[in-house]
Amino acid sequence: MIDKRTEQIKELLPVYFIMGSPNCNGRDPVNVLEEAIEGGITLFQFREKGEKALTGNEKVRLAERLQRVCQENHIPFIVNDDLDLAIELDADGVHVGQDDLEAGIVREKFSNKILGVSTHTIEEAAQAIKDGADYLGLGPIYPTSSKDDAEEVAGTEIIERFRDHGITLPIVGIGGITSENAEQVIQAGADGVAVISAIASSPNVEEAAKSFLRANNK
Numbered sequence: 001m002i003d004k005r006t007e008q009i010k011e012l013l014p015v016y017f018i019m020g021s022p023n024c025n026g027r028d029p030v031n032v033l034e035e036a037i038e039g040g041i042t043l044f045q046f047r048e049k050g051e052k053a054l055t056g057n058e059k060v061r062l063a064e065r066l067q068r069v070c071q072e073n074h075i076p077f078i079v080n081d082d083l084d085l086a087i088e089l090d091a092d093g094v095h096v097g098q099d100d101l102e103a104g105i106v107r108e109k110f111s112n113k114i115l116g117v118s119t120h121t122i123e124e125a126a127q128a129i130k131d132g133a134d135y136l137g138l139g140p141i142y143p144t145s146s147k148d149d150a151e152e153v154a155g156t157e158i159i160e161r162f163r164d165h166g167i168t169l170p171i172v173g174i175g176g177i178t179s180e181n182a183e184q185v186i187q188a189g190a191d192g193v194a195v196i197s198a199i200a201s202s203p204n205v206e207e208a209a210k211s212f213l214r215a216n217n218k
């Protein structure tokens, strides 16, 4: 049975924008986020990772500024792999990967919040569902240069395989997704696409976000 929470989560996933300062080509991430929201993104994840990523107080200050923009625009604010920061800011949710803090622990300490888990196998998905995940991130669907330790390219087949296995939890595809290939990701069974570079690195962030909305027919 599809419950109300599942439906609400699905509504958030069509254009899931992810970024941190290293993804913004030297631009102020706050401006990038504002433009992306103007273009119609449906969910935001703060992911301050990689070379030149901010740490400590600087990371917290940036998170606060981005969270404020999200709050003003009624876009839920998700924190990548930093439960302490999510708790400190009372964020709307946390996203964890397989090498991050265990999803079950996040669910316990941050109950009633949105919990996303990156999974690559049916077994990992089953565990994430048991742990109380609200949605699964599947990827990389296409080659990506935004994640150094990305797994092998999975293609849209991974989404079809998870659906064929009876997994009904909301799914978002991630990795190398552009407005040109987003439709295939949705057609394979995903509820949305998670995107870093095709939005954050675009010379026209607002238009880039809009092009995903069109691709998803939402």
Ligand code: 3NM
Pocket (backbone or CB within 6 Å): 118, 137, 138, 139, 140, 141, 143, 144, 145, 146, 147, 150, 151, 174, 175, 176, 177, 194, 195, 196, 197, 198
């Ligand atoms: N996770 P872009 S791929 C953050 O496979 C992330 O789990 C991935 O960035 C996974 O849209 C990825 O620029 C990077 O390809 C996505």
